[in-house]
Amino acid sequence: MTSEPSVDPEDAPAETAETAKPRHAGFAYALGRSIISPLARTIYRPRVEGRENVPRSGAVIFASNHLSFIDSIAIPVAAPRPVHFLAKASYFEGPGFSGWLSKTFFESIGAIPVQRGAGQAALDALDLQRQLLDEGLAVALYPEGTRSTDGRLYKGRTGVAFLALQTGAPVVPVGLIGTDRVMPVGAKMPTLKERVTVRFGTPLDLSPHGPASSGRARRLATDEIMAAIHGLSGQELAGAYNEAPAQGAIEKIRQALPHERR
Numbered sequence: 001m002t003s004e005p006s007v008d009p010e011d012a013p014a015e016t017a018e019t020a021k022p023r024h025a026g027f028a029y030a031l032g033r034s035i036i037s038p039l040a041r042t043i044y045r046p047r048v049e050g051r052e053n054v055p056r057s058g059a060v061i062f063a064s065n066h067l068s069f070i071d072s073i074a075i076p077v078a079a080p081r082p083v084h085f086l087a088k089a090s091y092f093e094g095p096g097f098s099g100w101l102s103k104t105f106f107e108s109i110g111a112i113p114v115q116r117g118a119g120q121a122a123l124d125a126l127d128l129q130r131q132l133l134d135e136g137l138a139v140a141l142y143p144e145g146t147r148s149t150d151g152r153l154y155k156g157r158t159g160v161a162f163l164a165l166q167t168g169a170p171v172v173p174v175g176l177i178g179t180d181r182v183m184p185v186g187a188k189m190p191t192l193k194e195r196v197t198v199r200f201g202t203p204l205d206l207s208p209h210g211p212a213s214s215g216r217a218r219r220l221a222t223d224e225i226m227a228a229i230h231g232l233s234g235q236e237l238a239g240a241y242n243e244a245p246a247q248g249a250i251e252k253i254r255q256a257l258p259h260e261r262r
Contacts, residue, residue: 036108040077043192044182048078050200054172056081059133060203063160063225064174065153065233066142070183070190071176075140076110078198083138086125087111126159133167140174143225144242149185153226153235154242161221165212170203171225175232199232 040046054060062075062083076083092103092113106113112132114125132139141163143156164171177197183190204224210217230237 036073037077040073044190045195046074046078047195047197048200049197050202051078051080053200053202054080055170055203057136059136059167059169060138061133061160061164061169061171062138062140062174062200063143063156063171063229064140065176065229065235066144066147067151067176067180068147068183068185070196071142071147071179072111072140073109074176074179074196074198075174079138079200081138083110083140084132085109085111085140086114086128089113126163129163130167133163133169139163143222143229146242147185148180148235148238148242150238151180151235152238153230153233154238155240156222156226156229157241158215158218158222160225161206161209161218162212164204164206165209165217165221168207170205172203173201173225173228173232175199175201175229175234177233201228201232204228 062079064071064075072085072087076085087106091106091111093099094102112128114128129139129141141160143160144154145157148154160171163169175198177199178194179196181191181194182196206221206224209221209224212218
């Protein structure tokens with residue numbers, strides 16, 4: 001799955017008639033939700049807490065910690081309404097039967113293809129998520145930006161807060177527990193020996209922090225989201241951003257200087 005865009009929302013171009021439209025999960029998702037969700041609940045017996053906290057209609061953002069590839073399956077399986085994710089376009093474009101199987105699987109779990117990368121690709125991803133919210137749909141994002149390989153909860157990037165402040169959508173914090181044991185990073189198949197816990201927290205109204213154009217508002221809103229996720233997951237706090245070690249002097253300086261991670 002794609003991580004949160006690492007791009008400054010203020011640099012995003014104004015919407016035009018040529019802006020890409022999200023390809024909604026259709027029949028494959030409806031079929032997958034009717035088959036995969038009951039099957040997964042039967043096999044893995046996930047503990048689901050706080051389903052009553054999830055708004056049944058209207059735009060909503062699920063903001064979750066990120067421990068494993070199957071996080072993007074656990075949330076749609078546990079949620080009481082359809083949830084959309086952005087996934088790498090390459091998952092939908094492979095040739096032959098294996099390509100069809102990959103495309104069908106990702107559509108069945110609510111994934112929507114997007115070109116992954118920085119710059120314009122990241123801006124496009126951000127805009128696709130906003131369009132889904134404008135249509136009253138539910139989207140899920142990982143504020144940490146990528147999976148935690150040591151089990152700790154890392155500082156959040158501000159893309160989720162930007163979308164929430166821009167669209168007015170409430171944020172439902174999600175705490176995932178045990179997905180890293182069911183399918184650790186690098187594993188090809190999930191184990192049946194572990195159980196997953198999915199906790200949905202009380203929806204957050206972030207509007208009191210200020211407008212989306214304010215960097216301070218985005219940072220404070222992000223910190224509130226991460227505090228809520230921490231309260232649900234109980235993870236040790238890393239106190240840092242989850243990003244690859246700096247390569248080269250310029251990148252080391254950039255990471256050391258105070259700046260807003262998106």
